[in-house]
Amino acid sequence: MREVVKIFKALSDPNRLRIIKMLQIRPLCVCEITEVLQLATSTVSKHLSILRDSDLILDEKDGKWVNYYLNHPAADPHVSKLLPLLEKWLPDDAIIRQDAEKVKSVDRNAICGV
Amino acid sequence: MREVVKIFKALSDPNRLRIIKMLQIRPLCVCEITEVLQLATSTVSKHLSILRDSDLILDEKDGKWVNYYLNHPAADPHVSKLLPLLEKWLPDDAIIRQDAEKVKSVDRNAICGV
DNA sequence: CTTTCATTTCGTTGATTAGCGAAATATATT
DNA sequence: AATATATTTCGCTAATCAACGAAATGAAAG
Secondary structure: OHHHHHHHHHOOOHHHHHHHHHHOOOOEEHHHHHHHHOOOHHHHHHHHHHHHHOOOEEEEEEOOEEEEEEOOOOOOHHHHHHHHHHHHOOOOOHHHHHHHHHHHHOOHHHHOOO | OHHHHHHHHHOOOHHHHHHHHHHOOOOEEHHHHHHHHOOOHHHHHHHHHHHHHOOOEEEEEEOOEEEEEEOOOOOOOOHHHHHHHHHHOOOOOHHHHHHHHHHHHOOHHHHOOO
């Protein structure tokens, strides 16, 4: 039960939901997510840590960056059911739409210097 | 988005999850849930209020008692997807199983005096 | 009408959590 | 090897939340 509670807890913060919706579009690094959410880098890192510890996302080193992406298909049976649901949810939410637009153009090379 | 966050928040407490699982068996009143969970009545009432405000459950006056039951089928599209999922989850969890046994025999007439 | 009773609401407390800046870390770059 | 960089971790603060007992509420029972 602790695992299920953990997953729901991870999903019960608006910014973490936004991150999930952003990662549905493409994998992103911390600085890109930071740019879109307009939070401190440390805050974003903490949120990502919570999502990773709930098995909702995975990370992968990519040169200077760490890419985060959805854990789909997931080994965890609960995550494997929730992520497809979340894919269909909130398509018309204004904030989610704005984030999506930004995700299309946000560029780690521009943010972090050439 | 606020609504989705609200639902996940409602589901992110172990006792509230237990309540949901109990209500999958049959409708229950506050004193019956209180008996099973071994919490203060005020705490149970508060939990039920959170679940009702998230559209996960409904209430109905029944003589001296207020019955609470799952909001299924739900008008809310998110709840209508999550409740069937939760029906299948945690079938082997020890605490959930113990609660289920107690739900079978808990009796409001015995708890609240004849 | 009065008393009883199940539930809800309120106020308090200690625990948890989201946000931030600073410090530390792990590498990539020079 | 030294420097730069993206990220993570740490420490702190203010806000939020679960638990409880007390008080209030809305009927049901007598």
